[in-house]
Amino acid sequence: MNEVTKIAPATKPDDWASDQEVRWCPGCGDYAILKAVQRTMPELGAEPHNTVFISGIGCSSRFPYYLETYGFHTIHGRAPTIATGVKLANPELDVWIITGDGDGLSIGGNHMLHLVRRNLDCQVLLFNNEIYGLTKGQYSPTSRTGTRSPTSPAGSLERPVKPCAFALGAGGRFVARTIDTAQKHMPEVLKRAYTHKGTSFVEIYQNCVVYNDGVFEQFTDKKSAATTQIWLEDGKPMLFANGSKGLHLNRETLRLEVVDVVDGDTSEVIVHDETNKAVASMLIDMPFPEFPVALGVLYCDPATSFDQAMEEQEVKVVGDKVADFNALLRRGQSWEVKGER
Amino acid sequence: MNEVTKIAPATKPDDWASDQEVRWCPGCGDYAILKAVQRTMPELGAEPHNTVFISGIGCSSRFPYYLETYGFHTIHGRAPTIATGVKLANPELDVWIITGDGDGLSIGGNHMLHLVRRNLDCQVLLFNNEIYGLTKGQYSPTSRTGTRSPTSPAGSLERPVKPCAFALGAGGRFVARTIDTAQKHMPEVLKRAYTHKGTSFVEIYQNCVVYNDGVFEQFTDKKSAATTQIWLEDGKPMLFANGSKGLHLNRETLRLEVVDVVDGDTSEVIVHDETNKAVASMLIDMPFPEFPVALGVLYCDPATSFDQAMEEQEVKVVGDKVADFNALLRRGQSWEVKGER
C-alpha cells in the first residue's frame, strides 16, 4: 500500500502536531520519538486524514493524542486487535501501532504474535524502556535479570524477552531496531517500515528518565557509539568501529565472532542479507558488550499481507455472484402455504 | 529437580491409568500419546502422587482425566498460568502441561511465551493436530495456509506459526519435536524433557482422524520415514536416509542444504550442537519436502529455572530475619496514648 512519494512533501511536520499539551515527564525519550515521527511523516507523503495511530495503555501509548491524525488510545495490550479491525474494514488507511514493552509484550504478547504472524499491513513501534512507566516503575518483560523495582525489591528473576527475537519467532517479515535519540537513523528505519507491505516491527530503545534512567547508556552514548553500535545495511559487510571491526561467522562453531578489519580486508566479514532469518537471530542474540548492539533493519523478507490476501480471496470467492438477499432467505427446501386453506 | 532413577521402576504403566473411560474418537492420535506417556512414566521413576498434569481446553486437554495422577483440567489457554502457581507453591511436584495448537498458541500464546521465558521447571506437551478438534474442525494457528474449514470455507489466509520457532523466539531453553506414532522415539524425548531443568517444550504432531486426517502423512508415513524425517542427536552429524544424505551449511549463503553422503564421508555434514540456537532455528524452518522434517531434541541449553531462582533469592533475602508479626505491625513511627487521659 505504502509507497513513499518522490514529489515534494504535501505536509509539514507541524501539520502532524495536535493541539494537546504533551504530558510526558520532562526529558522522557518519548519526546524524541514524537519529534522524529512528526518530522518523517511529511517525507513519507502520508496524509493525516488517512493515517490512524492506535495504541494500548502506558506512557508510550499516550502518543496518538499528540499527533494530528486519527487516533485510538485503546486498552492495555489490545492495540493490535483494534488495528486489525481497522485495517480489514478499510485497507486504504495507513495504520500505525504504538506500544510499550509492557503493553506489547506483557499483557499484549499474544496479540502481537498473531498480528505479526498474519502479517497485517501496518507499522508497529514498540517503545522499549525496559520498565512499566505509567504505573510507576515496576520491572517489565524486557527488564534485565536483577532489575530492582517496587515489585522486585531484591532484583527481578526472569530472563528478559528480546522483542526482535520474539517477532522473528512469531514469523515476522520485517524486524528493525533503533534508538530514541537516533534522530538521523530513526527516520530511515521509519521509512523502511512504512514502505514494507506487511507488519513492520520496530523496536525503539527509549529512555525513561524517571524510573529507568540510563539503562541503555552503555551503547546509546554518542561518544562510544561507533564501537557499541552496528548499523546494518543490506548487501553491505557487517562493519562497525568506523570499519575497523566486523562480524565474522566461525565456520566450525557456527557462531558469530568480532574480527579486526586489517587494512580494509573485509573478506572474513559476513555481508548483511536482510532475508537470512537465522543470521538475523544471531544478530539479535549477540551479547553486549562482547558484541555491539545490532541496529537498523535486521530482517526483511516480504510476503503477502493479511489484508491483501483477504481482498484477493474476496474477489475470487465473490466473483460475479449476485447478492440476492430474498433468494438467500429462501435457500434450501421450502414450502408454500396456500391462501385458500 | 528431575533425575531419572536408574533403579528398577517402582511403578508399572497400569499404575498411571485412571479409571475413566477414554473419550477420544476411535483412532485419534491422542491414544498413542497417552500410551507412550503411561509407558514412560515408570522409567522416569516418577511418583503418581507427586505428579500433576495441567491442561487447558480441547480434545488434547482431556488428557489428565486418563492418568492416575493429580490433574487439573483448567480453562482455555491458561494451563501455563495455573502450572506456574502450582510449581511456585510446591517446587517438589513434577508439573506437566498438556495443551493443543489452539489452546497453547491461539488463546494461550501469551502465557506460553512467558512460561518459556521464565523457564519454569515443567514439561509442556503441545499436541499439534493443526486444527481445533473439540469445537469441530476450525483451522488453527498452525494450520497451513489454504486450509479449508468451517471458518475458512475458501481456505485460510494466515501463515501458520511454527511452535518450535515460537518457543525459541520466546527464549526457550529446551525445544523438541516428535510424532504421536513414534512409540520408539517419543519416550526418549519425554525422558530428555523430564530430566531437563526448566521449561521443556515438546511439540507432538498428532493426527486428528475426524477433522484433519492425514495432514502429517507425507512425513509420518513409516514407509518413507527414512527420507522424510531426520532425528537429531547431539554431537552427531545430521544424517538421514539411512546415512545416505546429510545437512550442510552453505558458507556463502549461510543457509542449509541437503547433500549426498558419498561412501560415508560426512565432512560436509554439520554436527548437531544442541546449544546452537541459530542452527536450531534453521532446522525448524526447513521447508518440506525439499528438506526432511527435523525431529528429536532440536535445542537444549539449560539455565536456572524460575522456581529455583525464586527459592535461592528467598533464602538470600530472608536470611536469618525473624518474622515478628507484632513488630511488623509496629513498623514506622508510632505513639502511645496513655491510659490516664
Place this chain on the structure above:
Amino acid sequence: MATAAKEPSAGNGARVETVQRESVVVRFAGDSGDGMQLTGGQFTLSTALAGNDLATFPDFPAEIRAPQGTMFGVSAFQIHFGSSRIDTAGDQPDVLVAMNPAALKTNLPSLRKGGLVIADTGEFGTRNLQKAHYAANPLEDGSLAPYQLLAFDISKQTLESVKEFGLGNKDALRCKNMWTLGLALWMFGRKRAPVIDWLKVKFGSNELLREANIAALNAGHAYGETAELSGPLKQFRLEPAEAEPGLYRTITGADALALGLVAGAKLSGLPMFFGGYPITPASAILHALARLREFDVTTFQAEDEIAAIGATIGAAYAGNLAVTSSSGPGIALKSEAMGLAVMTELPLVIINSQRGGPSTGLPTKTEQSDLYQAVYGRNGDCPMPVIAARSPSDCFDVAIEACRIALEYMTPVMLLTDGYIANAAEPWKVPEAHDYTPFPVHFHEDMPESGKLNPYLRDPETLKRVWVKPGTPGLMHRIGGIEKSYDTGNIDYSDTNHQKMTDTRKAKIDGVARTIPLQAVEVGNDHGPLVVVGWGSTYGPIRQAVEHVRNQGHDVAHIHIRHIWPMPSNLGALLKVYDKVLVPEMNTGQLKTLLRDQFLVDAKPLNKVSGQPFRIAEIEAAILGMLNQ
C-alpha cells in the same frame, strides 16, 4: 419386499390400524455414528412439508465421536409436531427409536408411559448391553412392560436392502438411519421424494452410496407398508396445522441469527464485520456467515475472544456494522473491551449463545444464566442495551433490532440467545427484505466552525455521538478509554465532567426505551391474579403451560420480555396490576432481580438449572401451586 414376510416378529395377518392424532413427539436415539441428527433433520423437513407445525430438540454429546455403543456417546433428536400450534419439542416422547442399548438406557426415562419403543435387535448383543450397563437384555426381560415394544433386526433388514450394491459391511450399516427414516415416514404417511432429492444432492457423484441410501429408505418405508405386523406398529394421521399463507422453511436459531445480521447490515447500508473465536454453541453463527461474502460480510477468526471484540471495535471505528459472538466464558473475557466500546460510544452487536455454566460448565447444554453478566458484568457504571431471542425464528427479528439499536444510539448491544435456540429448528414464514424499515447510517463529515471536531458532539434527541470515519478529511480526532470532556473530547479528569459524562451515558441508554415497542401481553388479560413473566427460550413451555391452565379455567397471563435492558416503559405499570408474578428461568433467578429492583414487584422465581429446557408440566405445576397459595 419379500424379506418383509420373512421378518420373524411379523405375523398373524392383522391389518395395521391408523390413529388420528393432534400432535406427536418422536425421539430418534442412537450412536454418535448412527446419523441420528441427519435422520431427525430430514424427518423434520418432511413434517414441515406435510404442513404440520413443529419444534425440534437436537441433544448430542459433548464428545466429538465417542467410542461406539457407550452411553455418553448417545446422540438424540426429538421432534414435536402436530396439527395445532407447537411451541416446544415436547415434554415426553410418544415414540422412541433406539438404535442400540445405550440409546434405550439413556432415553427411556423420558418416554411417556405406554409409549412406543422401536429397537434394533441387531445391536442388542452382549458387548453393547455391557457398554450400556445392562445385566440382561431389556428387550427380553420384560422390563419394558410399561411400554409398547417393536423390536426387530433393523441392521439385518438394512443389510439385505442394500445387498445388491455390494457395499462393505460398515458402509452398508451406515444406511440404517435411512432405513429407519423410511419406516418413520411410512408411520406418519409422509412423502419420500424430498428426502430422496436431498440424498441426491448430499451424495452427488457418489452413485453407489446415493443409490444404497435411497434403497434403504424405500425398504424401510416398504417394510411398514407391507409387513403385516400385529401389535404396536401404527400409522398416525395428523391434519396439517393452520398457518398464515406464504412461503415457509425450517430454520435453526443460529441460521436465523446469521440471516438477521445480514438483514441488519442491508437495512443500515453498511458492510458487516464479524469477529469471532470458535466456541460451542456459538460457532454455528460464524460458520454460516463465513459463507456469505457476497453479501459484503467479512468474517475474522481471531486468536481469542478479546482479539475478536477488539477487531470488531476497530471495524466499528472504521465504519462497519461490527458484530462479535461467543458464549459465557468468552463473553466474560470480552467484558473489559465492552467497557471500551461503551466509553468510546461505538456501535457493536455482541451475541451470547448461552450454555450451562459456571466456568466451562456444560458446553453442549442450554441455560439462561448469563443475564447478570450481560446487564451488570463490567467494571464501572457501564450501561449497555440487552435483548433476548425467544425462539429459532425470532432470532432473525432480534438480530435486526440489535443492529438498529447499536447504530441509532452508537452503543454496544448484547443479544442473548442460548444453546437450545441455536440448534433447534422450527417452521419460519420467510419474510421479504422490504417488510422491514431501513435505518440508514449517516457518517459525520461537516467541518465544525471551531475547526476542531468534538467526537462527543451529540444528537439532542437520542444523545448518540457523531460517527466519523477515519479517512474523512479535516475531522482527525482522538478517542480512547480514558474519560473525555463532554465539550471537546479531550482527556478530562474533572469531577463535574465525569459526573456529566456518566449521567449522559446512562441517559442515552435509558432513552433507548423510547424507541422500543411497549410491552404486550402474549396470552391472557392485562391484569389478574397471576402473570408468568419470561424471557428467551422459555417462551414455548411458558406459553403452553399458561394456555393449559387457562383451558382449565384459570385467569393467568403470559408476558415475555424481549428488551431486557432498558425495559419497555410500560412494563412496571403492567406488572403491578397482577396479584402475583411468577418468573420461570433456566438460572437461579436473574431476570427476577431486575424486575424486583426496577419495579419493586414481588416477583417469585421458578428456577431450573439442569441443562435441559423446562417441561410444560413443570411450569404448569408451579402456576397451579402459586394460584392455590
Place this chain on the structure above:
Amino acid sequence: MATAAKEPSAGNGARVETVQRESVVVRFAGDSGDGMQLTGGQFTLSTALAGNDLATFPDFPAEIRAPQGTMFGVSAFQIHFGSSRIDTAGDQPDVLVAMNPAALKTNLPSLRKGGLVIADTGEFGTRNLQKAHYAANPLEDGSLAPYQLLAFDISKQTLESVKEFGLGNKDALRCKNMWTLGLALWMFGRKRAPVIDWLKVKFGSNELLREANIAALNAGHAYGETAELSGPLKQFRLEPAEAEPGLYRTITGADALALGLVAGAKLSGLPMFFGGYPITPASAILHALARLREFDVTTFQAEDEIAAIGATIGAAYAGNLAVTSSSGPGIALKSEAMGLAVMTELPLVIINSQRGGPSTGLPTKTEQSDLYQAVYGRNGDCPMPVIAARSPSDCFDVAIEACRIALEYMTPVMLLTDGYIANAAEPWKVPEAHDYTPFPVHFHEDMPESGKLNPYLRDPETLKRVWVKPGTPGLMHRIGGIEKSYDTGNIDYSDTNHQKMTDTRKAKIDGVARTIPLQAVEVGNDHGPLVVVGWGSTYGPIRQAVEHVRNQGHDVAHIHIRHIWPMPSNLGALLKVYDKVLVPEMNTGQLKTLLRDQFLVDAKPLNKVSGQPFRIAEIEAAILGMLNQ
C-alpha cells in the same frame, strides 16, 4: 532570623493571635515536583503525634511527572484533624498552601470562603501565571478578596535559609516544602523533632541535603515564631482528641490490607501466594507484600491479570493461601477464571481497588462502581462472597475476614476497597496478633474406603469440599471447570447432577451468612423515619452527615454494610422497620439494586460519580430533603 524583619509583607508590630479550634482542614498544593505528598505525610505524622484524630486525602495527577507549572501537574494533599472524632478529609479546607499559580487556580474553588491562602509569591511570575491561564496575578488583582491572603516569597526565604550549604539553585529550591512544613508546624504548635528524625533517615549519608532540609524546616518554623506579621497569620491550638489508650500509628488502606493479608496467613497457618499485575491504585498492595518475604509471602508479578489469577488458582490448588489483586479493568479480565475457582471450589481472595470507570476511566480517582461486577459479573450461576472495607484501618480486619471466609468455605472471595481508601491515611490503634481467633486449615489426607477419593466430599455443616494437596499419597484425583458429579467428582453432564451441584454451590455461599456478624446500626436507633445505608469508603461522610442531622434533632440512623454478599441474615428485617431508606453511593445505584432485589425495600439512591468522595454537606442535604418529603 534577620531575614524575617526584611520580609516586605511583614510589619507593624502586632503580636500574632492564637485561636482555639476543634478541627481544621489544611490543603497543601503544588507542582508534582514540589514534594507536597511528603510535606503532607510528615504533617500528618506530627498531627498524629500531637494526639489529634485525623483523616487525609492525597490527590495527585495521573501523569507521572507532568511539565512544571501546568494545571494537570498539580499535586495536592489534604488533611483534616481535630480534637474530636474525624471521619473524613473534610469538605472544605480552612487553609490552602499554594506553591504556584496552577496550584492556586485548581484548588481555590474548594477553599472555605474566608479561609486562609498561603502563597509563594516567588512562583507567581508571568510564565507560571500563563501556564495557569491567569490573565492577571490573582495575588494582586483583588480576586482573592473573599479569602484571607498571606503572600510572600517562600522561594526567596528558602534560598536564604540554605545559602550556607552552597547547594545549586535547583536543589536549594527543593527545600521549599520543608520550609513550608516548618511554618505549618509552627502554625499548629507542633514539634519539629520527629520530622527531623525522619529527614535524618531519609537523607542518611547525604549530609548536605540532610542539613539543608533541616535548616529550611527550622527557618520556616522560626519565620512564624519571629516574623511579627499583621493580618491573617494565626496560630491554632487544638486539644488532643479522646482516644482509647494504646499504641497508635498512621496507616493507609493499601498498607493495612497488606498487613491484614499477612495476618490472615498467620491465623490460617498457611504460606501466602500473591499474584498480581501492576495497576493503579492496586499496585501498592503488591509493592508492600513484595518486601515481606520473611513472613512466608511469595509475590508473583504475572504477565497480565489472567495469568495473575491463574497462578493464584494454581497456588490455592497446591495448598497456599492465594490472593490476587487489581482494579476494575483487571478484575474484568479475571472474571472467566473466577468461574473456574468457583467451579473447582478453591479458596482465593480477590481484591478490587476500585477506581473511576468505565473502561480505563479515571485511574487515579476513586469510585464504588464495581459492585455489580463483583456480585454479578461472571458467566453462569456463579455465587461468590463479597465484602467491602470502609476505611484505611478497616482494611486490616476486612482482609482477615476475607481470608477466613475463603478458607472456611473453600471459595473465592471478592474484597472491595477503593482508590480513596488505598491512599488515605488515618490513625490506627495497632492490634496484637492474639487479638484475633485463628482459623487453622486442615488438609484432607485420609484414604476413602472405596479407594477412590471424591474431591467434592463435603462438610455437612458448611458444605465446603475437602482440600487435598497434590503430593498427598493415594489421593490422586482430577478437577476442572466442567461440571462434575456430586458423588464421584468425575465429569457429569446429567440434568439431575447439574441441578444438584448448582443448588449446592448456591447453598454453600448463602450459608456463609451463618458465620458473619449480624448487621449493627452504626449511629441512631434500630427503627425510625430514615436510615442511611452505605458500604465502603462512604462511611466517613455518611457518619458525619447523620451525626450532624441528629444534632439538629432528626431521628436518623446509619447502617454500614461490610458483608455485601451474602448479606447479614437480619438486614432485611432491620431495614423494613425504617420508613425511608437512603443509599448514598459513588456509583449510579448498585447496592441499591441488591437491597431492593433481596428485601423489596424502597431504597432510594443518592449517587455521586465524579471521581471525588462525597462531601458531608451533600449527604446531609439529601437526608434533610428526604425527611421533608
